[in-house]
Amino acid sequence: MALRIANKRLTKELAEIHKSGPPTGTTLLNAEDLKEWRFSLTVLGESVYEGETFALRFRFNDNYPLEAPEVVFLTSPPFKAPEHPHIYTNGHCCVSILSTEWSPVLNVTSVLLTMQSMLASCKKKEKPKDNDRYVKHAPISPKDTVWSFHDDNV
Structure with a gap:
């Protein structure tokens, strides 16, 4: 039953992206199956990331949309993660919307807009303070991390 709901929702979202396009500044790179989609993301307007393009991978499990997708910035060449206080290398x-604040009313487009906004509002390129420790011990999936949301001033 859950798989059917996930497939129906993802099929609908993908059809809407093909029809209307993803949010401005993003491009659908690949969605050959419903389990994994890839997007490029360019930050709009003046920002510390001007001229840079990043790539995001979305992975969906059978509990989507009841459960958030796994979303990561791709780090294999030619891509790299943005240097940002909330994005690890x-x-x-x-x-938060990929964790405790996820809601089934959110979707791929809302995640892309959140990432776009988060990068556009960043005033200074810097890695998270605990980057090296986290990356050294990080689980394969960020969904297996217990995040602490304490800083929304970036």
Whole structure:
């Protein structure tokens, strides 16, 4: 039953992206199956990331949309994760809507807009303070991390 709900929702979201396009500044790179999609993301307007393009991978499990997708920035060449206080060099993102604040009313487009906004509002390129420790001990999936959301001033 859950798989059927996930497939129906993802099929609908993908059809809407093909029809209307993803949010401005993002491009669908690949969605050959419903389990994994890839997008490029360019930050809009003046920002510390001007001229840079990043790539995001979305992985969906059978509990989507009841459960958030796994979203990471790709770090294999030619891609790299943005240098940002909430994005680790392994591509994991400390973003509340991908964890405790996920809601089934959110979707791929809302995640892309959140990432776009998070990067656009960043004033200074810097790695998370605990980057090296986290990356060294990080689980394969960021969904297996217990995040602490304490800083929304970036």
